[in-house]
Amino acid sequence: MSQPNCFSWNTVIRAFSEGSSSNAINALLIFCQLMSDGVVEPNSFTFPSVLKACSVFAGLEEGKQVHGLVVKFGFADDEFVVSNLLRLYVLCGSIEDASVLFHKNVGDLSSEIRVRDKRRQEGNVVLCNVMIDGYVRIRKIDAARELFNEMQQKSVVSWNAMISGYAQNGFFKEAIDLFHMMMEMGDVSPNRVTLASVLPAISRLGALELGEWVHLYAERNGVRIDAVLGSALIDMYAKCGNIEKAIQVFKRLLKTNVIVWNAMIGGLAMHGKAKDVLDYFSRMERSGVSPSDVTYIAILSACSHAGLVKKGISIFNDMVNRVGLExxxxxxxxxxxxxxxxxxxxxxxxxxxxxxxxxxxxxxxxxxxxxxxxxxxxxxxxxxxxxxxxxxxxxxxxxxxxxxxxxxxxxxxxxxxxxxxxxxxxxxDPGCSWIEIDGVIHEFLVEDDSHPRAKEIHSMLKEISDKLSLVGHIQDTTQVLLKIDDEHKESLLHYHSEKIAVAFGLISTLPKTPLQIVKNLRICEDCHSSMKLISKVYERKIIIRDRKRFHHFENGSCSCMDYW
Missing domain, CATH: 1.25.40.10 (Tetratricopeptide repeat domain)
Structure with a gap:
């Protein structure tokens, strides 16, 4: 082109800014050529693409120079330009520069003065969302929540940023509480991103009832269950103990990718279903989806939990020599x-x-x-x-x-x-177990007597102990690795957190209702043998997810075949 106009320059710069790091550098070089030619001046559509390019290759210093040009050409108040500049500072870790720019453009959100201009309000929401994302990235979760609370107007992106921020930083209960608040307020409806953001928190706490509600909400409100939301649902059902429902979700997905396959194979591995893992892996390869390094982690984990040493070694060697993954x-x-x-x-x-x-x-x-x-x-x-x-x-x-x-x-x-x-x-770290009853998550520590129904729980624990003794159970005091007398050891075993959670489940649910428990540590051998007998004596299916894997106790046996 003999005389490309600004639109032409912007098109090429934008195209390069959306590629790889090397392409992003080319976008900056083309911008430099635009500036050095001096024939065409950049406009408000030029700078967002240039700033995006700087973000891609983490060019903080280059971005600051572009910031100077933004001011020089009079776009310092353009919301789209400012949001991209703010995102650059956030992604490059310069939170101080981001904070200065943010407060200069937004001001005090908690002020009595309200912004009357609707367009300005929307611009402020965009900048707040970027800033919340920045605080989350550097793990300043309290600062993110403070800013979120100050916002007079919140978009679905605001809620998503805060919910995912909590979940990503390990504040699972807070993520779920915020999701509940979003639903109760009703000003903004959750979208696919919201549901995919809260599901990991639900997974970690084993809140199956809430997870099922999220799934039902998506189906009733026409939220498209794509690969991202589908893989999150598969992961949730698997980690909440319902591997059968995870398989159902997988089968109903119209399109699958490697992430979906990994969620399904990883879920099966967690439940100790090594045979199914190998079967799904074979189906994955036949479907034309290439396994990733994450796929092989799940497969090797399944072999480990099933004691398939030769098979695991063979798969590891195949991954390196045939597939070529490092x-x-x-x-x-x-x-x-x-x-x-x-x-x-x-x-x-x-x-x-x-x-x-x-x-x-x-x-x-x-x-x-x-x-x-x-x-x-x-x-x-x-x-x-x-x-x-x-x-x-x-x-x-x-x-x-x-x-x-x-x-x-x-x-x-x-x-x-x-x-x-x-x-x-x-x-x-103290032993801790969670059980969900009627949508409420109850937490128990070792020797915990803080629950409002503590007396009933202790009475049930005594009943369990008596019934297990009648069927010949002898507590394995070798699991208490303390130099104390056997009577004290038996007392400590009696009040392990998962046993307290089971006792609470027995007094809180109807007969034959399955109980699902999540524990932060590995289940001990005495609790494992006790759970097998409890499942038989009380005719209950008990599912426990410990730090390593799932245990499905039913009719006196466990799915792990006592190998964990």
Whole structure:
């Protein structure tokens, strides 16, 4: 073109700004050519694309220079330009620059003065949304919520940013509470993004009833269940214990991609359905969808939980040699877990030693956990020593080593580890379990008596203990790794958090109603054997999701086949 106009320049710059990092740099270079030619002046549509390009390749300094030109050409008050400039500062981590720009353009949201211009109000909402997203990205969740509360007008994007911000930063209950608030206020209706944002929080707390309500809301209100929302629903049902419903959602999806397949295969793996995992993996490849590294993590995890050592090794080698995927640290973690659980501790330690990438704390924790399982003090001590150097303030290594010493009767070793924990002010995470009854999530800690129905719960615990004794159950006091008398050990086992949650479930639901519980730690062997008997004595299906996997207790047996 002999004389390209501003529209032509903007079109080319915008096209490059929406590509890769190298393309984004080209967008900036084309903008520089526009400025150096001096024939055509940039307009309000030029700068948003240039700023977007700077965001793509994290060009903070270049963005600041463009900011100067924005002011020079008189677009400092243009809301679209300002929102892109604000997004640039946020994505590049310059929250101070973002904050200055934000307050300059928006002012004090809590002021008595109301902005009467509707267009200006909408512009403020856009800038607030970008700022909330920025606070979430740098994990200033309280600052994000404060800004959210100050907003006089909120769009669905505002709610989505805050809900997903809570969920991404581990505030799952707060994400669900905010979702409830959104529904109660009724000013804004949730969309696909809202539902996909709250579902991970629902998944983590195992709130199946709420998850089912979200699914029903989507269907009744015509919310399209695409691959993103579909994979979130599959993940939710799987993590809330209803793998059958997860399969139903999967089968009803019109289009599937690798994310959907990964959600389905990962869900099956979590439930210990290794045979189904391998079947779905085969179907995935036949459908023409190429597996990703995440797919193989799920498959190797399934092999680990099922004790399929040879199959797991074969799949790992196939991933590297045939598919050509480079193993990530998570793949090696699965392999260490696979070998360790099966008792191949020397081989697992050798794999860690020969890994081409530096092992992290998760790898060593997998080995240490296997050493505790098989009571191998020598390798366990070596793993713990490395862990303490990698993560000196993580309680996991200290607790696992202490338990390993205790299981072998080395109480001097236990005392030494606990003294180290005391000196470093390291505390063990308490056991915690959740159960959802009539849409309300109830939380229980070990020896918890804070619940309003504590007396009824303790009475039920006594009834459970008596009934289990009648059928020959003897508490496994070896699971209490403390130097105390057996009577005290039995009392501690009696009040483990998952047992309290089950007791509460039994007194709060009708006979034969399934009970679903989520626990933050691995279930102990005594609780595991107790749950099998409770499921038979009370004719209840009990589903427990612990830190590692699902256990489906029914008629005196568990889906894990006692291998976990």
């Amino acid at each position: 193993p990530r640290i998570e793949h090696y973690g699965c392999m260490v877990d696979l070998l360790g659980r099966a008792g191949y501790l020397e081989e697992a330690e050798e794999l860690i030693t020969n890994m081409p990438i530096k092992p992290d704390d998760v790898i060593w924790k997998a080995l240490l956990g296997s050493c505790k399982l098989h009571k191998n003090v020598e390798i366990g001590r070596r793993a713990a020593e490395v862990l303490m150097k990698l993560a000196p303030h993580d309680s996991g290594a200290y607790v696992a080593l202490s338990n390993l010493y205790a299981s072998s009767g080395n109480w001097d070793g236990v005392a030494e580890v606990r003294m180290m924990m005391k000196e470093l002010d390291i505390r063990k």
